[in-house]
Amino acid sequence: xxxxxxxxxxxxxxxxxxxxxxxxxxxxxxxxxxxxxxxxxxxxxxxxxxxxxxxxxxxxxxxxxxxxxxxxxxxxxxxxxxxxxxxxxxxxxxxxxxxxxxxxxxxxxxxxxxxxxxxxxxxxxxxxxxxxxxxxxxxxxxxxxxxxxxxxxxxxxxxxxxxxxxxxxxxxxxxxxxxxxxxxxxxxxxxxxxxxxxxxxxxxxxxxxxxxxxxxxxxxxxxxxxxxxxxxxxxxxxxxxxxxxxxxxxxxxxxx
Numbered sequence: 485x486x487x488x489x490x491x492x493x494x495x496x497x498x499x500x501x502x503x504x505x506x507x508x509x510x511x512x513x514x515x516x517x518x519x520x521x522x523x524x525x526x527x528x529x530x531x532x533x534x535x536x537x538x539x540x541x542x543x544x545x546x547x548x549x550x551x552x553x554x555x556x557x558x559x560x561x562x563x564x565x566x567x568x569x570x571x572x573x574x575x576x577x578x579x580x581x582x583x584x585x586x587x588x589x590x591x592x593x594x595x596x597x598x599x600x601x602x603x604x605x606x607x608x609x610x611x612x613x614x615x616x617x618x619x620x621x622x623x624x625x626x627x628x629x630x631x632x633x634x635x636x637x638x639x640x641x642x643x644x645x646x647x648x649x650x651x652x653x654x655x656x657x658x659x660x661x662x663x664x665x666x667x668x669x670x671x672x673x674x675x676x677x678x679x680x681x682x683x684x685x686x687x688x689x690x691x692x693x694x695x696x697x698x699x700x701x702x703x704x705x706x707x708x709x710x711x712x713x714x715x716x717x718x719x720x721x722x723x724x725x726x727x728x729x730x731x732x733x734x735x736x737x738x739x740x
Contacts, residue, residue: 489529493707505661538567554581571601588613612649615657656684663687689723
């Protein structure tokens with residue numbers, strides 16, 4: 485049986501880790517590398533480091549932050565998102581510290597660079613970020629730069645169906661940061677067979693179970709709600725009974 489994943493998310497803005505609410509209101513948490521280390525210790529299956537202001541400010545990936553994290557010897561796979569402008573950026577991110585790369589604006593701006601990055605890194609390293617909402621019964625794809633939404637493009641759907649993007653990070657951006665806010669209807673928005681990571685407003689074990697029991701959902705990602713209590717990932721995993729979830733690293737050690 486395929487084991488699914490619980491991903492811890494660290495959101496970075498102006499160089500600091502923050503709690504994000506709908507990507508419009510923020511509360512500071514501290515140094516992002518410390519939060520990444522905590523998630524590594526607590527048993528996350530993967531860690532998503534998302535720098536949410538890089539693209540909007542015209543900056544590239546935060547290589548200095550990646551290099552700091554790379555020196556800390558994490559045992560947990562790292563996913564990086566933010567400021568990816570080209571295949572060369574994606575390659576540099578993986579060379580610095582990350583195992584996988586999330587692309588968002590690059591899908592809209594230059595899909596050929598997404599394909600090129602997949603050819604150089606392997607498609608398994610490429611994840612597409614899809615901030616979605618349902619408006620008047622239709623699925624809309626949100627652009628953070630213009631703060632506007634539009635239908636998903638044919639280019640995006642082709643990248644997903646061809647496997648150039650190995651997984652889709654489906655973000656309920658309107659309810660991000662809101663307890664119990666995730667709209668599970670978004671998980672049926674993509675073509676059949678596309679592996680999905682659910683993110684945005686997932687705050688309780690029953691929500692996570694509902695998402696993880698969907699066959700095409702391969703992972704759930706949790707951000708703010710891992711900051712409210714120590715060892716929250718371990719607590720979530722203990723509550724996710726009946727779900728084929730990877731055991732936490734500390735459990736693997738105990739049974740070795």
